[in-house]
Amino acid sequence: MRKAPVTSANREGIVADEAEIIERVGPRLRAFRQTAGLTLSQLAAQTGLTPSTLSRLERAQIRPSLEQLLPLARVYGVPLDELVAAPAHGDPRVHLRPVRREGLTYVPLGVNRGELQAFKVIYPAVSDLPPARFHAHPGREWLYVLSGEVRLVLSDQITDLTVGEAAEFDTTTPHWIGNAHPTLPAEIIAIYGKQGGRIHLADLER
Template sequence: MDDDEVLDAVGSRLRGFRQALGLNLAELANRSGISISTISRLERGLVRPGLEQLLPLARVYGLPLDELVAAPRVGDPRVHLKAVRKHGLTFIPLGVRAGGLQAFKVIYKPISKSRPPHYNTHPGREWLYVLDGSVNLVLADQRTLLKTGEAAEFDTMTPHWIANARDDQPAEIIAIYGHQGERIHLTDL
């Protein structure tokens, strides 16, 4: 698809996103700061959008610009995973998006049962899914054993600690951190 074809298809994409959110033209105009008539002309393909229209629409729709206009993908889409090790854990980023939610595969080495909990607190929420093995999730004084295929979500202002539940095999989880959680967990890796 060449640039003209991409630009010609933008209007119908914009209409589709608006309709998918259940917004009428007036509601979208109110949220985006773009006039109703301009939005209508954009959606009908009578004018080609510029950044001054696309940026506010992307914010309202919660989409990156390239997805909003169906820009052709360029370059290698693979994420080049680079493991980082800290405190006996291995963090592997599963995406390259800066800011917002970040997903990581986290590997917990087998540990001694006598290791005392090291509690963390920070603003935000954390979500985790156990890929393999089992982990102990301790929230304040409540201990939960999570096994392969189980997930948990919690407010990270609650004192929390996660550790491998076994001393004979590693445990692997997928963890999703918000911006605050990423800072707490990974700044000095």
């Protein structure tokens, strides 16, 4: 099959798309850094790039290279396409891939590991629950009960939630979420901040 020739019009369109992406990269890089609470000097220490280079990247004064973007994506914990805001094409639907771990089922509801990560979580009945594992980390978490009864433990405070109820809490408090019903499963929608998402994903990948 012969490839279609690259015409002058096509070439101009490609260059325009690249220019648009590059123009957007600078403000996005600055936003990622500010969200992470890092100064240019702190980011430089973590990436090996100089503060001057980082500043010029954020002001779109230089074209970012792969060698510059890779350490930035690593520090911010995002894929390259999210870092540069490449145009989205194709089917916007998320292809659900459940992950089962220690009796729990996690269904990621998004493809990007950005500031917020959404999951559907299915808890087995109390008799099949894994041992409680408390977490504490910077950030906040939200949950909404889809079915069943859910138990939220914040340090020594126990709260039972039923269908249609929601909770939001500071995750610097040691916390655990599980089923409150002895025989029926429960389902929630959980939204984690970046730190919480990393910890829960690490649990899944163990």
